[in-house]
Amino acid sequence: MNEDLQKKISDAIANPQNMGELANADAVGTVGNSDCGEMLRMWVKFKDENGKKVIDRATFQSFGCETAIAVASLATELIRGKTAEEALSLKTEELAGELGPLPPMKIHCAQLVEGALRSALEPQEAKPAQPTPTSAPTLLDSFSKPKEGMKITFLDETK
Amino acid sequence: MRDVLELYPGAQRALFRRYHIGGCSNCGFSPDETLAQVCQRNGNLDINEVLGHIQSSHEQDAKIFISPKDLAAAVQQDKSIRLVDVRSREEYEAVHIDGSTLLSQDAMRQIMGDGSNTRPLVVIDHQGKQGLDAAAYFMGHGLQNVRCLRGGIDAWAQEVDTKMRRYKLGS
Numbered sequence: 118m119n120e121d122l123q124k125k126i127s128d129a130i131a132n133p134q135n136m137g138e139l140a141n142a143d144a145v146g147t148v149g150n151s152d153c154g155e156m157l158r159m160w161v162k163f164k165d166e167n168g169k170k171v172i173d174r175a176t177f178q179s180f181g182c183e184t185a186i187a188v189a190s191l192a193t194e195l196i197r198g199k200t201a202e203e204a205l206s207l208k209t210e211e212l213a214g215e216l217g218p219l220p221p222m223k224i225h226c227a228q229l230v231e232g233a234l235r236s237a238l239e240p241q242e243a244k245p246a247q248p249t250p251t252s253a254p255t256l257l258d259s260f261s262k263p264k265e266g267m268k269i270t271f272l273d274e275t276k
Numbered sequence: 277m278r279d280v281l282e283l284y285p286g287a288q289r290a291l292f293r294r295y296h297i298g299g300c301s302n303c304g305f306s307p308d309e310t311l312a313q314v315c316q317r318n319g320n321l322d323i324n325e326v327l328g329h330i331q332s333s334h335e336q337d338a339k340i341f342i343s344p345k346d347l348a349a350a351v352q353q354d355k356s357i358r359l360v361d362v363r364s365r366e367e368y369e370a371v372h373i374d375g376s377t378l379l380s381q382d383a384m385r386q387i388m389g390d391g392s393n394t395r396p397l398v399v400i401d402h403q404g405k406q407g408l409d410a411a412a413y414f415m416g417h418g419l420q421n422v423r424c425l426r427g428g429i430d431a432w433a434q435e436v437d438t439k440m441r442r443y444k445l446g447s
Contacts, residue, residue: 221319
């Protein structure tokens with residue numbers, strides 16, 4: 118990877134924007150699954166502006182890959198004030214914004230962001246956000262999900 | 277790659293974070309491949325740069341760890357330290373460090389949303405194996421003061437709170 122791109126990614130990672138769950142979101146989209154380390158979830162909240170429904174705020178949660186976090190950070194800033202249609206019309210390379218053209222092996226990371234956005238904004242403009250049901254698999258599950266068949270045995274009982 | 281992973285257990289995390297290699301089957305590698313082969317088929321990466329990144333990540337991993345004794349002293353002095361337990365609920369209910377919080381969605385929301393990315397946070401796992409991933413997750417989200425308990429709660433039970441019951445997991 119060239120140094121310039123790496124620096125831009127590092128800068129975006131050092132101060133990522135719009136990270137974390139958005140309370141009362143109007144739409145939420147998820148792509149990937151946390152098991153393979155590639156998961157991105159995006160929350161979108163709309164507001165009315167001059168009679169148009171535009172994106173007031175978008176946030177994201179991602180796991181692992183620096184490029185996906187960097188792109189999501191930039192993309193969530195970029196789509197503010199846009200309608201769902203305008204946001205959906207953005208091309209993958211536009212979402213990556215100031216990161217500039219990504220090398221082929223990294224385009225996949227930006228596509229992850231595009232997919233999450235699409236999942237949040239399609240098919241209808243503002244499907245009501247699921248209030249993150251506790252039964253749905255989330256990133257956190259990978260940290261603390263109960264280990265099936267893993268019985269806890271105290272060592273002082275085995276002596 | 278088998279040797280690389282054995283020498284640098286955090287190599288997979290380092291490779292994925294920067295180069296998007298080894299995250300899932302699409303970008304994975306085989307243990308029998310050499311690092312040079314992996315670099316070559318991933319856009320001809322400079323192997324020296326990649327190796328340097330793995331090594332510096334390894335050094336950084338080592339810096340993330342805090343010993344049980346140091347943590348015990350630190351929590352006495354700094355009450356703002358947040359102890360985040362990433363084990364399962366069953367393990368947490370069996371034994372936990374006083375003042376620690378089991379990581380849950382609510383806890384995560386609080387951590388991410390309390391407006392401070394400098395408040396110290398220490399990740400606690402069972403034996404210091406999974407905690408680094410969780411610490412990397414928090415750091416990847418911009419938290420700047422994240423440590424991981426070396427040896428996990430098992431080391432804590434041996435070095436600090438010897439009355440705490442140790443346990444093993446198994447079927």
